[in-house]
Amino acid sequence: MATRTAPAARRTRPTTDRVPGVVIAGATCAVLFFAIPLLGLVWRAPWSAAWDVLSTPEARTALRLSIQTSLSATAIALVLGVPLAWVQARVAYPGRRVVRALVLLPMVLPPVVGGVALLLALGRHGLVGQYLDHVGVHLPFHFGGAVLAETFVAMPFLVLTVEAAFRSTDRRFEDAARTLGASRLSVFRRVTLPMIRPSLVAGALLCWARALGEFGATITFAGNAPGKTQTLPLFVYVTLEGANSDAAIILSLVLVAVSLAVLVALRDRWLTAL
Amino acid sequence: MFHASRRTLASIAVCCTLVAAACGSSSKSSSSSSSTASAATAGAKLTGSLNVFAAASLTAAFTDYKKTLEAQNPGLSITNDFAGSQALVTQIENGAPADVFASADMKNMQKLVDKGLVGTPQIFAKNKLEIAVAPGNPKHITSLADLEQSGIVFVLEDPSVPAGNYARQAFQKAGLPAPKPASNELDVKSAIAKIESGDADATIVYVTDVTAAGSKVEGVAIPENQNVIATYPIAVVKATKNPAAAQGYVDGLVNGPGRQALEARGFLPPS
Numbered sequence: 001m002a003t004r005t006a007p008a009a010r011r012t013r014p015t016t017d018r019v020p021g022v023v024i025a026g027a028t029c030a031v032l033f034f035a036i037p038l039l040g041l042v043w044r045a046p047w048s049a050a051w052d053v054l055s056t057p058e059a060r061t062a063l064r065l066s067i068q069t070s071l072s073a074t075a076i077a078l079v080l081g082v083p084l085a086w087v088q089a090r091v092a093y094p095g096r097r098v099v100r101a102l103v104l105l106p107m108v109l110p111p112v113v114g115g116v117a118l119l120l121a122l123g124r125h126g127l128v129g130q131y132l133d134h135v136g137v138h139l140p141f142h143f144g145g146a147v148l149a150e151t152f153v154a155m156p157f158l159v160l161t162v163e164a165a166f167r168s169t170d171r172r173f174e175d176a177a178r179t180l181g182a183s184r185l186s187v188f189r190r191v192t193l194p195m196i197r198p199s200l201v202a203g204a205l206l207c208w209a210r211a212l213g214e215f216g217a218t219i220t221f222a223g224n225a226p227g228k229t230q231t232l233p234l235f236v237y238v239t240l241e242g243a244n245s246d247a248a249i250i251l252s253l254v255l256v257a258v259s260l261a262v263l264v265a266l267r268d269r270w271l272t273a274l
Numbered sequence: 275m276f277h278a279s280r281r282t283l284a285s286i287a288v289c290c291t292l293v294a295a296a297c298g299s300s301s302k303s304s305s306s307s308s309s310t311a312s313a314a315t316a317g318a319k320l321t322g323s324l325n326v327f328a329a330a331s332l333t334a335a336f337t338d339y340k341k342t343l344e345a346q347n348p349g350l351s352i353t354n355d356f357a358g359s360q361a362l363v364t365q366i367e368n369g370a371p372a373d374v375f376a377s378a379d380m381k382n383m384q385k386l387v388d389k390g391l392v393g394t395p396q397i398f399a400k401n402k403l404e405i406a407v408a409p410g411n412p413k414h415i416t417s418l419a420d421l422e423q424s425g426i427v428f429v430l431e432d433p434s435v436p437a438g439n440y441a442r443q444a445f446q447k448a449g450l451p452a453p454k455p456a457s458n459e460l461d462v463k464s465a466i467a468k469i470e471s472g473d474a475d476a477t478i479v480y481v482t483d484v485t486a487a488g489s490k491v492e493g494v495a496i497p498e499n500q501n502v503i504a505t506y507p508i509a510v511v512k513a514t515k516n517p518a519a520a521q522g523y524v525d526g527l528v529n530g531p532g533r534q535a536l537e538a539r540g541f542l543p544p545s
Contacts, residue, residue, distance in 0.1 A: 124427075125472035140473045141427065141456035223457030223468070224432065230458070238432055238460070241360045 041253055046246040053250040061227050062235035062251070069143065069231055070211040073150035074158075077207045081158040082200070086188070088159070089166030107156045114152055115220025122148065122221075145222035146229040150211035157210050161203030165196035202269050209262045213255065320522040321349035325371055327362040328354060329378035329436065329506065330461035331401065331479070334486040336376070338535040343526055350519060358461035359383075360434040366391060366511060373514040374523050376506060378480075379436035383507045395507035398527050400542040401480040402501050403437070403444055405494035406469050406487070413475045415494055418448045421476050429465055429474040430455035437462045440502040441478040448500040466491060480504060482540040506541075 046053075053059055087093075088100060106114055122129040122139050129139065139145035169192065177187045193200070215233040222229035224238065232251055240248035320343070328336050333356045340352045355362070355372070359382040366372050366386060375392060377383040378401075386392040407415050413426055421428045430453060431438030438458065445453050456474065459465040462483050468474040470490045484493035508527060510520040526532045528544075537543070 119471060119473065123471055123473045140468075141429070219460075223429065224459060225455075225457045238434065238458070241358065241364045241434055241460075245364070 038256065041249060041256065045249050045253055049246050050250050053247045054254075056247070058226065059235065059247060059251060062230055062232050063254070065143075065146075065227060065230065066212055066232040069146045069150055070154075070208050070214075072147045073154055073211040074204055074208040076147070076151045077155040077158045077211075078200075078204060081155050081203075081207075082162055085159045085162035086166055086192075089163045103156050103159050105156075106153050107160075111153050111214065111216030112220050115149060115217035115222075118145075118149060118152060118217065118221040140221060141223045141225050141229060143228050146218050146231060149217040149221045150214045150231075153214050153217050154207045154210035158203040158207035161199050161206060162196060165199030165203075166192070169195045198269075202266055205262050205265055209259060212258060319349060320347040320519040322516045322519050323351040323353065324373045324516060324519050324523055326352055326354050326374045326376070326523065327366065327370070327372040327511075328356055328374075328376040329359045329362070330356045330463045331378055331437065331483055331504075332356065332376055332506070333463065335399075335482070335532075335536045335539040335541060338538065339527065339532040342531040342535065343523065346531070347522075352523075356463075358431070358435045360432075360436070361460065369513075371513075372511045373516055373520040374508060375511055376508040376527075377436070378504055378506055379439065380505055380507055381439070382436060383509060386509070386511075390512065392509035392511050395509040396524060396528055397505055397544045398508050398524075398532070399506040399536045399544055401482055401504040401506065402542065403440055403478055403496050403504070404481045404484050405476055405496060406466055406479050406484050406491045407476050407494055408469060408472065409489060409492050411492055411494065415476050417494075418445060418450055418478075418496060418500060421478075422450070422453060426476060427456050427474045428453070429457045429459055429468050429477045431462060431465050431477075432458035432460060435459075435461055436504065437465070437479060440504055443502045444478065444496060444500050447502065485540045503542075506544075 054063075084103070088096065088103070119126065119140065121127045122132065122145075124130065124133050124138070124140065132139065137144070139148060173195065174187050174191050177191045178184075182190070212231075213233060214231070215237065218229060218231060219234055219237075224230050224234050230238070232255060236248045236251050236255070239245065239251070326336065326340075333354075336354055336356070340354060344350055344352060357365075359377040359379060362370075362372070362375060362377070363382045363385050366375060367389065375383070375386065376398070377395075380395075383392070383395050387395065405415060405418070405421070407413065413420075415421065415426070420426065430441055433439055433442060442452060445451070455477075457468070459468065459477075462479045465474075465477040466479050466483050466487055469477055470487065476494075478496075481493065484491055508524055510517060510524060514520045523532075527536075533543075
């Protein structure tokens with residue numbers, strides 16, 4: 001195996017010892033476990049019907065809506081998540097660990113529970129939602145509800161990735177810029193952000209992929225309204241149950257393809273640098 | 275480089291068998307009882323385990339029936355799985371270990387009949403539609419036509435859900451345009467949950483769902499000439515490992531304690 005850099009070679013040097021059979025067996029099963037469901041999709045896919053499925057107005061609507069909601073969620077996550085990541089990485093304040101747990105929670109929480117929590121907070125009779133309703137902001141069954149559900153579940157991926165990057169940047173560049181008279185905001189914008197750009201892109205991609213795949217929180221909080229909250233995963237679920245399982249399989253494969261594309265985009269980060 | 279020894283290959287085989295066994299464990303549980311139940315005849319005690327897949331609107335009645343039947347047959351263990359009929363059909367088509375299937379419409383049952391997956395269905399109950407609103411009817415909804423007024427958040431079940439299909443038929447019978455609900459919920463329970471949480475003002479469910487929700491929702495009757503009668507068929511799933519108990523369950527529902535449980539929950543008799 002050719003190695004590109006010396007440190008990488010040291011870390012990933014293949015073992016020359018004999019690997020115990022039971023380890024190989026376990027590893028083989030794990031690989032099969034991941035591979036077989038994908039083969040199942042490919043095996044049952046009605047390839048000849050693929051174009052017909054993708055050109056139905058319902059599927060187009062769900063696809064368009066998924067792109068819109070997931071990009072909106074990613075945009076919100078960038079606007080709110082980057083400052084949060086910066087604070088978490090750079091500011092020592094009491095309660096920082098509590099905030100960190102709060103940020104991590106949506107990653108480990110069942111998304112349906114997240115949806116219920118959002119409903120109780122932002123639903124029409126919710127803690128905050130009752131006031132939103134008065135000023136004409138409606139979230140359940142509306143586009144904004146789907147975006148918020150996705151943001152809730154996906155933003156932690158961005159915050160964690162970017163926070164790690166803020167921690168590992170070399171502060172001397174920022175200090176130098178400050179001594180040369182740059183304002184704090186200018187340093188952040190022109191020195192810090194460019195330095196963490198790879199992590200920013202990776203975090204945004206991860207966040208977007210998670211938002212695109214969101215199901216549980218969306219259906220619980222935002223409902224299943226075609227054109228408003230029925231994103232691709234909801235559409236897949238509903239059509240699988242209805243008359244058209246072909247559409248469900250084809251659209252599942254679309255989501256698999258998108259997920260693979262995200263992995264390829266992040267390949268330098270994940271597929272080689274392990 | 276590793277050397278794949280015979281032991282390695284054996285380990286792989288064992289491991290894969292374990293994975294397969296884990297995946298199939300749910301179906302194994304029902305097979306363990308097959309031999310004991312096969313001897314059961316009419317009047318004899320039902321034994322073994324039964325997986326009953328039933329429309330979400332049957333939740334209360336079937337839960338009552340399960341308790342009665344299990345009390346009468348100490349060797350019987352029933353597991354109920356409630357969901358939209360269309361979801362259950364998909365699961366059974368893909369090999370879910372159901373012994374009995376009860377649908378809220380003939381359409382979904384017919385899909386399984388056509389595929390030869392179930393025996394002959396028997397109609398065991400009927401139901402009517404009703405508008406469900408918040409207690410006190412704050413939005414003063416009195417008819418189907420009121421549901422589509424502006425300012426009313428109105429949800430419905432997806433057209434693939436029996437109740438959603440029936441409700442759209444009711445709009446048609448009332449001479450109204452096809453409804454455009456704020457959300458297409460996946461079964462009657464989630465539709466009525468939206469009324470209970472206050473996020474929707476109205477939905478259409480079965481009369482029995484309004485009864486089951488108690489004081490959390492209020493029903494607004496739909497006139498007979500606009501209403502649609504829901505027909506509930508039940509059938510034994512052909513792949514069952516416990517056919518005697520499955521048939522016993524169906525018999526008890528058509529003419530026995532199940533009938534009483536259904537009537538107590540407001541279902542109409544089958545004919």
